[in-house]
Amino acid sequence: MKGFESVIGLEIHAQLLTRSKLFCGCGTGFGAEPNTQVCPVCLGLPGALPVLNRRAVELAVLVGEALHAHTNTSSVFARKNYFYPDLPKNYQISQFDRPLCSGGHLYVSDGGKRRRVRVTRVHLEEDAGKSVHLDDAGGRRTLVDFNRCGVPLIEIVTEPELRSPSEAHALLKALKQILEYTGASSGNMEEGGLRCDVNVSLRRVGERALGSKTEIKNLNSFRNVERALEYEIERQAGLLAGGTAVLNETLMWDAGRDRAVSMRSKEEAHDYRYFPEPDLLRLELKGDWIDDVKSRLPELPEARESRFVESLGLPPYDAAVLCGRRALADYFEEVARLTGEPKSASNWIMTEVLRTAKEGATDEFPVTAANLADLLTLVRSGRISGKMAKDVFARMAGTGETADDAVSRMGLRQVTDVREMRTIVDAVLSENPKSVADYARGKKKLFGFLMGRIMEKTAGQASPTLAESVLRERLEGVREGDANT
Amino acid sequence: MGICELSLREMGSAVARRKVSPAELVEAHLSRIRVCDPTLRAYVTVNEAECERLARDRGRQSGGPPGVAAPLNCIPIAVKDNICTKGLRTTCGSRILRNYVPPYDATAVSRLRDRGCLLIGKTNLDEFGMGSSTENSFFGPTRNPWDLERVPGGSSGGSAAAVAAGMAAAALGTDTGGSVRQPAALCGLVGYKPTYGVVSRRGLVAFASSLDQIGVIARTVEDTAAVLEAVSGWDAWDSTSARRGQVRARQTGEVGKSGVLRVGVPWGFFSEGLDPDVSDVTRAVVSKLEKERWAFEEIDLPHAEYSIAAYYLVADAEASSNLARYDGVRYGEREGGTDDLWEMYVRTRTAGLGTEVKRRVMLGTYALSAGYYEAYYLRAQKARTLIKRDYEEVLRRVDLVLMPTSPTAAFRLGEKLHDPLAMYLSDVFTVGVNLAGLPAVSLPSGYSRSGLPIGLQLIGRAFEDQTLLEAARLFEQVVALEARTPAGLKGLLESGRGGA
Numbered sequence: 001m002k003g004f005e006s007v008i009g010l011e012i013h014a015q016l017l018t019r020s021k022l023f024c025g026c027g028t029g030f031g032a033e034p035n036t037q038v039c040p041v042c043l044g045l046p047g048a049l050p051v052l053n054r055r056a057v058e059l060a061v062l063v064g065e066a067l068h069a070h071t072n073t074s075s076v077f078a079r080k081n082y083f084y085p086d087l088p089k090n091y092q093i094s095q096f097d098r099p100l101c102s103g104g105h106l107y108v109s110d111g112g113k114r115r116r117v118r119v120t121r122v123h124l125e126e127d128a129g130k131s132v133h134l135d136d137a138g139g140r141r142t143l144v145d146f147n148r149c150g151v152p153l154i155e156i157v158t159e160p161e162l163r164s165p166s167e168a169h170a171l172l173k174a175l176k177q178i179l180e181y182t183g184a185s186s187g188n189m190e191e192g193g194l195r196c197d198v199n200v201s202l203r204r205v206g207e208r209a210l211g212s213k214t215e216i217k218n219l220n221s222f223r224n225v226e227r228a229l230e231y232e233i234e235r236q237a238g239l240l241a242g243g244t245a246v247l248n249e250t251l252m253w254d255a256g257r258d259r260a261v262s263m264r265s266k267e268e269a270h271d272y273r274y275f276p277e278p279d280l281l282r283l284e285l286k287g288d289w290i291d292d293v294k295s296r297l298p299e300l301p302e303a304r305e306s307r308f309v310e311s312l313g314l315p316p317y318d319a320a321v322l323c324g325r326r327a328l329a330d331y332f333e334e335v336a337r338l339t340g341e342p343k344s345a346s347n348w349i350m351t352e353v354l355r356t357a358k359e360g361a362t363d364e365f366p367v368t369a370a371n372l373a374d375l376l377t378l379v380r381s382g383r384i385s386g387k388m389a390k391d392v393f394a395r396m397a398g399t400g401e402t403a404d405d406a407v408s409r410m411g412l413r414q415v416t417d418v419r420e421m422r423t424i425v426d427a428v429l430s431e432n433p434k435s436v437a438d439y440a441r442g443k444k445k446l447f448g449f450l451m452g453r454i455m456e457k458t459a460g461q462a463s464p465t466l467a468e469s470v471l472r473e474r475l476e477g478v479r480e481g482d483a484n485t
Numbered sequence: 486m487g488i489c490e491l492s493l494r495e496m497g498s499a500v501a502r503r504k505v506s507p508a509e510l511v512e513a514h515l516s517r518i519r520v521c522d523p524t525l526r527a528y529v530t531v532n533e534a535e536c537e538r539l540a541r542d543r544g545r546q547s548g549g550p551p552g553v554a555a556p557l558n559c560i561p562i563a564v565k566d567n568i569c570t571k572g573l574r575t576t577c578g579s580r581i582l583r584n585y586v587p588p589y590d591a592t593a594v595s596r597l598r599d600r601g602c603l604l605i606g607k608t609n610l611d612e613f614g615m616g617s618s619t620e621n622s623f624f625g626p627t628r629n630p631w632d633l634e635r636v637p638g639g640s641s642g643g644s645a646a647a648v649a650a651g652m653a654a655a656a657l658g659t660d661t662g663g664s665v666r667q668p669a670a671l672c673g674l675v676g677y678k679p680t681y682g683v684v685s686r687r688g689l690v691a692f693a694s695s696l697d698q699i700g701v702i703a704r705t706v707e708d709t710a711a712v713l714e715a716v717s718g719w720d721a722w723d724s725t726s727a728r729r730g731q732v733r734a735r736q737t738g739e740v741g742k743s744g745v746l747r748v749g750v751p752w753g754f755f756s757e758g759l760d761p762d763v764s765d766v767t768r769a770v771v772s773k774l775e776k777e778r779w780a781f782e783e784i785d786l787p788h789a790e791y792s793i794a795a796y797y798l799v800a801d802a803e804a805s806s807n808l809a810r811y812d813g814v815r816y817g818e819r820e821g822g823t824d825d826l827w828e829m830y831v832r833t834r835t836a837g838l839g840t841e842v843k844r845r846v847m848l849g850t851y852a853l854s855a856g857y858y859e860a861y862y863l864r865a866q867k868a869r870t871l872i873k874r875d876y877e878e879v880l881r882r883v884d885l886v887l888m889p890t891s892p893t894a895a896f897r898l899g900e901k902l903h904d905p906l907a908m909y910l911s912d913v914f915t916v917g918v919n920l921a922g923l924p925a926v927s928l929p930s931g932y933s934r935s936g937l938p939i940g941l942q943l944i945g946r947a948f949e950d951q952t953l954l955e956a957a958r959l960f961e962q963v964v965a966l967e968a969r970t971p972a973g974l975k976g977l978l979e980s981g982r983g984g985a
Contacts, residue, residue: 040589044810046582047569047591047688049723079806081853083830090809140824144814273853275862278694278803280724 004240006233007210008168009160009199010225012175013153014185015127015192016059022126022152023050023093030191034145042126042150044088049279052077056124056152057283059184060100061293063154064122066182066300069104071290075123077277082270086129086144094125094155096274100283106178107302108162110170117171118159127151148192154184160199160210165229172196172222177301181326189221196225201246202236211240216251216260228253232260304329312342318350331369338373341380348376352390356397366397375403382463383407384414415462421470424462428453429474439475447471488513489651493708496654497556507540507559507603514561514605518652520981521974525628527637527646529566529576531606536561539603556711558601563653565644566607567614568699569688570594573604577690578612578622581817581837591688592723593657593699593716600715605653608643612839613808614661614692616640617911619668620902621841628898629672630971631937635895638668644702645672650974655703655712661692662796663890663915665700666927670890670940673929673971675709675957677701680947681922682727684713685720691807693800694725696919706928706958710734713954732950740955748774748943749784749883755914760893766931766939767889770964777963784879784886788871789917793909795872796916797845798852798865804842805849811837844905873921876944880923885956886944888914890927894937914942924950926957929966936972 021028024041040048061071078096104119129146156175162168176187176194186193201213216232219225236246250269251260299307301323308319308329322332332349336342349372356366367375375396379389384407395406407413415421428450429436439446454467488496488505499505515533522528543559564570567577569587571594576582590598597604611621619642620626629637630650637646641658645668648656658665660678669676677700684699691697699716703709711734718731740746750771756764771781813819813833820832838846852861879886891911901908918925924947927940943960945953 040587043815045587045589045816046575046577046585046690046810047587047686049687049725051722051724081806081809083809083812085812085814085826088810088815090812091806142826271855273806273850273855273858275802275806275853275858278725279691 003204004202004237005205006163006229007160007201007203007213008162008164008229010156010158010162010168010171011197011199012156012158012172013127013195013197014063014156014179014187015194016056016152016154016184017186018053018055018059018152020053020055021150022053022056022124023150026150028151030193032147034143034147037147038149042088043146044090050093050277052280052283053152057100057285058293059152059182060122060124060154061285061290062182062297063156063179063184064101064104065290065294065297066178067101067104067106067119067122067156069101069119069122071101071285072098073285073287073290074098075100075283075285077124077280077283078274079277080125081273084128085142086131086146086149088129088146088149092126092128093277093280094274095123099123106171106174108167108171108174110164110167115167117161120157120159122154122156125153125155127153160201160213165226165233168198168229169222169226172225174301177324181298181300183298183326192220195220198225198229200229200232200236202233202240211236212246212248214246214249214251214260216253217263218253220255224253224255227255227258228260231258235260298326301326301329308332308342312336312346314342314346318346321350321354322346327365331365334369335373335376338370339376339380341376344376344380345373348372348393352393356394367393371396371402378403378407382414382416382465384412385460385464388412388414388460413461415458416466418466418470421462421466422474424454424457425467425470425474428457436475447475450475489517491654492705493560493654493703493711494556494705496560497558497711500559507543508537510559511536511540511561511603511605514652517650518606521630521650521652521977524633524977525630525646525650525652525973526625527608527627527643527650527652528563528606529578529609529622529624529643530574532570532573532604535573536603536605543601557597557715560602560654561605562597562602562712563605563608563644563647563656564594564597565610565641565656565658567610567659567690567692568594568657569690570604570607573607575607575690576623577614578610578624579811579838579842580623581811581813581833583623583818585817587688589688591699592685592720594688596716596718597657597712602715606647608641608647608656608658610643611640611664612842613690613804614640614659614664614697615804615841615845617663617667617908618896618898618901619643619646620898621839623839626898628973629895630974630977631671631673632895632935633973633976635897635937636671636900638671638891638895640664640668641676641700641702642668645669645674645676648672648674648702648704649971650977655701655708657712657716658700658702659689659692660698660700660915660919661696661800662919663912665702666890666915666925666940666942667912669702670927670929670942671895671938673938673940673969675701675703675706675929675961676890676927676940677703677709677713677954677957678918678925679713679717679732679950680727680730680924681919682725683717683730683732683924683948683950685716685718685723685726687720687722687726691803693803694807695803696796696800698919706926706954706961707734709926709957710736710954713950717950727948729948732954736955736958737951738955740952740959745778745780746885746956746959747780747782747883749879749886750781751786751789751886751888752783754786754789755888755892758892759889760933762894762933762937763889763892763939766933767941770930770941771887774960774963777959779963781887782883784883786872786875786879786917788868788875791868792872792917792920793913795865795868796912796920797848797909798861799869799920801845801849802852802862802865803849805846805853808838808842808846813837841905869920872917876917876921876923880944880946884945885953887941888944890914890940890942894933894935894939918942918944921947923947924953926953928957928960928964930964931966932969936969 076098101122618636644656
């Protein structure tokens with residue numbers, strides 16, 4: 001690797017969260033029975049014609065705008081021709097020389113460094129089906145599930161500007177966050193909501209020309225992207241160090257064996273014979289329409305994170321965690337708004353909420369924002385202690401009860417009444433005459449022991465501050481700020 | 486001559502006034518088919534059972550299904566076999582689809598059904614519409630009812646032969662480069678190709694998507710208009726269908742009334758080497774029309790000479806992609822016997838597609854290939870733009886363009902089959918209209934010395950189909966061609982009766 005630098009570009013495919021497919025009315029749900037979400041259009045039956053899904057265009061434009069790209073008022077769908085059984089028309093409707101959005105960028109933070117990475121383009125295309133290869137009692141055969149066929153995807157292409165596998169990983173993370181914020185895509189790699197191909201080449205440090213590159217496909221997790229790049233950079237470096245040229249080829253990542261296998265060389269590369277799709281009109285977007293979509297852009301993660309630090313006073317780490325997902329940031333903001341205490345809202349979410357959410361392994365929050373806010377308000381008003389609140393939270397998470405209900409069901413309340421506290425303290429003192437006498441002789445440490453007795457007597461429900469001040473008053477005749485007696 | 490020779494309008498009113506029952510009308514056509522079609526082979530599939538059943542049902546109702554009225558109720562209409570019909574096999578004249586049954590109706594077909602039409606059968610064609618003679622069909626050639634040794638034209642030759650022989654009142658065809666107009670001309674019928682976008686292409690099995698358009702073949706302009714009214718109009722399922730595409734059958738009488746019709750004739754483009762019969766008919770018709778205040782002027786279509794080259798590049802490029810789906814994976818014929826996917830593709834397509842189709846798929850693939858795209862596909866598109874501009878400029882000065890539909894009357898079976906270039910050149914007058922997306926209609930205009938029909942076409946402005954139809958009606962009235970019974974048909978009917 002010495003003397004070389006790696007040049008990495010990504011091609012990311014993200015499934016758009018539309019109810020129906022890109023060119024027909026079939027559903028897009030994940031996990032349906034094979035070949036149940038299909039029709040003549042997505043099966044490519046003779047005579048069927050595509051009709052563009054308006055919502056898919058909106059979502060794609062939303063992503064383009066979130067990536068600061070330019071939305072082209074005129075773009076063209078094109079056919080990408082190749083034969084494969086999961087592609088029923090044997091061409092994919094995609095975009096080629098006139099994509100929906102061009103240019104753009106996003107910021108990538110890796111190892112404390114923040115860099116701007118340019119995005120070449122964002123375009124719309126349809127997904128293919130899924131081949132299932134079987135070798136069982138029924139023999140060796142391939143079955144095809146066309147449910148995914150025609151599902152809307154956006155392809156996002158970055159400039160070859162990434163310099164390391166970890167930076168590629170960081171870009172994917174940032175992109176996933178943006179996709180999730182815009183509501184355009186789940187960014188879920190496991191369900192095929194996000195897929196990534198990488199291009200990588202090496203060149204001598206200081207050189208401008210790009211070395212010959214390889215493309216790696218079949219990367220189905222962020223970890224695999226990083227691992228495959230590490231593998232491939234090492235392989236190319238080894239070749240170059242030994243004076244061997246890198247072949248321009250397409251590789252397939254084999255996660256099981258942790259290595260990339262050659263799929264095809266440049267000579268075997270497909271000639272996709274792109275040409276404008278004659279079944280669809282040129283996609284013309286009006287400036288007003290684009291502005292309207294743009295106006296629906298939510299506050300993006302980067303901006304939100306810095307607002308959390310600067311306006312709400314959160315530590316940068318907390319702000320980053322809370323902004324990791326839009327739903328989490330929304331949840332935090334709601335609790336902060338209802339309580340007026342962003343810091344304690346953040347503390348609670350960073351600890352109790354996230355811990356419980358993780359255990360439940362669900363995307364939903366264990367306690368609603370309104371209920372959590374009520375709980376925090378109870379703590380602040382002193383009605384329950386912070387320690388009690390954790391138990392109350394656990395109950396609320398289990399039962400879905402409101403804070404008030406949980407507190408009363410648990411028989412919890414904090415003794416905050418001075419007279420009641422005096423009665424309790426007096427009882428404790430009379431039960432422990434020896435300790436009181438020792439305290440008076442100077443064994444000040446016994447104050448803590450007496451506090452413990454009070455807590456014991458009240459089953460932990462005594463307000464610690466109140467108990468302390470009453471105890472001090474009784475032992476030393478000091479009276480503090482008690483206007484009522 | 487009987488019931489089968491009536492015009493569609495006459496049949497419609499006979500049914501409406503109960504002079505003929507739907508069952509009688511259907512039976513008359515089915516029996517004509519039984520007599521003639523074993524020789525003519527206009528049909529790939531006859532929809533006998535469904536038509537008989539529907540006719541019986543309609544006979545019991547008074548006046549047909551609710552909301553359905555003459556002229557189309559119970560009319561037997563033939564549909565070219567590259568237009569999808571639900572539950573009725575749609576072969577495209579290809580071995581690869583010989584048993585393919587679509588799960589849905591083409592929009593044009595469902596609109597005909599809604600008007601009460603009976604789909605009498607699916608007509609033969611050049612495979613996927615690729616040809617000008619209906620000889621390139623897996624099901625064998627169709628013969629011309631005017632002369633059984635001659636072709637009916639193509640690719641909608643089955644539709645034309647069926648209407649010419651009284652085996653259907655009218656028919657749907659498809660016109661990618663003249664495939665409705667040329668067979669109509671060669672069979673003595675009206676053949677209408679609408680403006681691109683007027684009739685939905687949903688369910689029309691694509692040959693060349695940017696050129697394909699469903700058209701109508703009928704005996705009169707009025708019949709043509711009635712069918713066109715039913716099938717035209719915007720369709721949400723076809724992104725290229727036009728919002729302003731609805732055509733009305735009712736004549737406004739505006740055309741020609743307010744003044745002279747200005748008609749451009751590109752004499753320079755078509756005269757050289759033109760068949761003398763076609764030339765004579767053209768001149769005779771022009772002089773007849775001149776007497777009726779049609780003002781003719783010579784026009785120039787400077788890029789028309791590139792239309793054949795541009796057409797075959799664009800059409801074949803699109804076809805190479807459109808036909809890629811016939812791969813044996815999901816539907817159609819599969820040639821198995823191999824474990825290798827690529828080998829299965831090769832065997833399936835080698836066996837399933839005909840010679841002409843393979844020739845065009847290869848041509849089109851080549852035209853789109855890296856390194857050739859600019860030289861072929863892109864240049865052809867540029868030529869297409871220039872050809873379109875020629876027409877637009879001319880049609881600013883004149884209302885219509887007139888020229889022969891085909892350079893010759895019907896040619897002999899086999900005459901051009903092994904000379905693809907000669908076959909391609911028979912489309913020289915028709916392809917320009919498809920490249921420009923314009924409406925055009927071929928009208929019966931005269932006969933050759935040997936008694937074969939000759940057609941002339943009128944070409945109108947985009948989306949002025951209504952005007953073109955009215956001009957066509959005037960043309961029909963002025964030319965007032967004597968009706969003749971096709972000679973071949975006459976022979977078939979006589980021997981059929983003799984045999985019966």
